[in-house]
Amino acid sequence: MESVGAASTPDPAETFSPRGGLAYAASAYGLWGLLPVFFLALVPMGPVELVAWRIVFSLVFCAVLLTATRSWHRVVAILRRGRTVAIMAAASVFIFINWQTYVFGTLSGHVVDAALGYFINPIFTVLIGVVVLRERLRAPQWVAVGIAGVAVVVLAVGYGTVPWIALVLATSFGLYGYIKKRVGGTVDALSGLTVESLFLLPVAAVALVVVSLTSELMIGAPGPWHVGLPILSGVVTAVPLLFFASASRRLPLVTMGLVQFVAPLLQFIVGVVLLREAMPLERWxxxxxxxxxxxxxxxxxxxxxxxxRRARAAAV
Structure with a gap:
C-alpha cells in the first residue's frame, strides 16, 4: 500500500455520503492495487532509482496542487510545530522503507508476496495495539492473530525461508499508520505527503547520485516514455492518497476496513494471473x-x- 495521511477535518456537506465515499474508496484502492503494472512498465529502471524519482515528482506534484489551491500555509503551519515535525520525520522513514520494499518486490517477481503483506497488515495493526498501546484484545481478535501466525509459519515452510517482503511491508505500513495517527486530524493528506517528500528529498538526491556513479540513470534511456512515466509517478502517488482522504471523510471505519482489501486482492490477481508467479499448494x-x-x-x-452504535443509541 501507499502513503495514507490523516484526513482533514470533515466538511459537514461531505459527511454521511456513502455513495460518493465508496466511489472514492474504490478508486483509491483500485489504483493502489494496479501499481505493480505501472512499476513494471518502468523496467529496466531499478528500484532505487524508481523510488528516488517517485519522491522527487511526488513533491513536484504536491507543490503544484498546493499552489493551485493556495494551501501552502498548511505546510508552513506544520513545519512550525516541532512535535509534529518530529512525528512526520519518523513517518517518512517508515513510508520510505515501505515504498522501497514494495518496488523491489514488484520488480523482482514477488508481487504476490507484496499482496500478502497488505493482507496481513490489519492483523499487524491489531498487534501494535497490544504491544505499544497495551490494548486488550477480544477473543475473536486473538483467534485471528493466531491463525495469521500459523499462516506465516506455513508460508515460511513452503518458501523455505521467511516471507520477509510481506512482513517488512506489513510492519512498515503498520508503524507508519500508528505514527500518523499521533498527529490526528491536524495534518491533511496533501500537506502530509508534501512534508514527508521534503524529508525524503535528500535521500532521493543521494540515491540518484549513487546510481549515476555506480551504473547509469535509466530515466529517458530506453525511450521518451521513460521520462513521462517517472514524472507520472508523482501523480500516481498523490491522487489515490487524496481519494482515500475524501473517502475516509464520508465512510464509517467498518466500511473502509472492508474496502481496503481491494488493493491486495488486485495485486494478488496481477501476480498470479498476469505475471504467473508460482502458487504451490502450501502457498495456497x-x-x-x-x-x-x-x-x-x-x-x-x-x-x-x-x-x-446500539450503546450510543441507548445512552441518547
Whole structure:
C-alpha cells in the first residue's frame, strides 16, 4: 500500500455520503492495487532509482496542487510545530522503507508476496495495539492473530525461508499508520505527503547520485516514455492518497476496513494471473489461512461496531 495521511477535518456537506465515499474508496484502492503494472512498465529502471524519482515528482506534484489551491500555509503551519515535525520525520522513514520494499518486490517477481503483506497488515495493526498501546484484545481478535501466525509459519515452510517482503511491508505500513495517527486530524493528506517528500528529498538526491556513479540513470534511456512515466509517478502517488482522504471523510471505519482489501486482492490477481508467479499448494494454504483470519477479524469489527452504535443509541 501507499502513503495514507490523516484526513482533514470533515466538511459537514461531505459527511454521511456513502455513495460518493465508496466511489472514492474504490478508486483509491483500485489504483493502489494496479501499481505493480505501472512499476513494471518502468523496467529496466531499478528500484532505487524508481523510488528516488517517485519522491522527487511526488513533491513536484504536491507543490503544484498546493499552489493551485493556495494551501501552502498548511505546510508552513506544520513545519512550525516541532512535535509534529518530529512525528512526520519518523513517518517518512517508515513510508520510505515501505515504498522501497514494495518496488523491489514488484520488480523482482514477488508481487504476490507484496499482496500478502497488505493482507496481513490489519492483523499487524491489531498487534501494535497490544504491544505499544497495551490494548486488550477480544477473543475473536486473538483467534485471528493466531491463525495469521500459523499462516506465516506455513508460508515460511513452503518458501523455505521467511516471507520477509510481506512482513517488512506489513510492519512498515503498520508503524507508519500508528505514527500518523499521533498527529490526528491536524495534518491533511496533501500537506502530509508534501512534508514527508521534503524529508525524503535528500535521500532521493543521494540515491540518484549513487546510481549515476555506480551504473547509469535509466530515466529517458530506453525511450521518451521513460521520462513521462517517472514524472507520472508523482501523480500516481498523490491522487489515490487524496481519494482515500475524501473517502475516509464520508465512510464509517467498518466500511473502509472492508474496502481496503481491494488493493491486495488486485495485486494478488496481477501476480498470479498476469505475471504467473508460482502458487504451490502450501502457498495456497498459507493465503487461505490469512483470508480466514481476515474474515474473523472483519466479522468481529462489524459486530463490535454495531454494539457501539446500539450503546450510543441507548445512552441518547
Amino acid at each position: 494454504i498459507g493465503f487461505g489461512l490469512v483470508w480466514v483470519a481476515l474474515v474473523v477479524l472483519m466479522v468481529d469489527l462489524v459486530v463490535a461496531s454495531r454494539g457501539t
